[in-house]
Amino acid sequence: MSSSDDDFDTERHFDEHDEDDDSLDAHVWQLLLLINPGDDDTAFQQFAAYREAVGDADEEEIEPVRVIGQVIDWHSGFQVDADDTRALVQAIDELVSRWNLSIDWEGDPEDDEFHADIDAASLFAIAYDSLAPHGYTLWARETDDGSYAGWITLTRDAEPMRELATALGINLRLGSDVT
Secondary structure, rough: HHHHHHHHHHHHHHHHHHOOOHHHHHHHHHHHHHHOOOOOOHHHHHHHHHHHHOOOOHHHOOHHHHHHHHHEEEEOEEEEEEOOOOHHHHHHHHHHHOOOOOOOOOOOOHHHHHHHOOOOOHHHHHEEEEEEEEEEEEEEEEOOOOOEEEEEEEEHHHHHHHHHHHHHHHOEEHHHHHH
């Protein structure tokens, strides 16, 4: 099958989903649309990468959050080690740059003392508060290894995000609620 045939199959698959579709693929597609506000092309590319990664596996065999995390990493989402506050700042800065925003980290994230005096929960709270006036919400998702992971959506999409997270088995909380 050629690359264009793959694209055709993926596009046809999108067209088959409607708002009442309760399939795993439909939930993943909707999630990707929410974490890529205003950027359907990126959501489409990530969905194609997701479909390629899961292949012909049965829905029961797929760990959606693991695969989603792989296809969105450092573009539409992030996962960083729990103690790596530098990587957390960099990841969030990378995500918000998509909308020409920046976070006031209440200090100099280039300074070693800044990172010695702050933890990830505080950084999540600062970023959450900084994004809220612009209509964006920072989310944190639970990981199996104690790392920090998350993504950003439009604030108006909070309820659909919660519903999709529940449907996909993703434990999700607001960035302001990270402990």
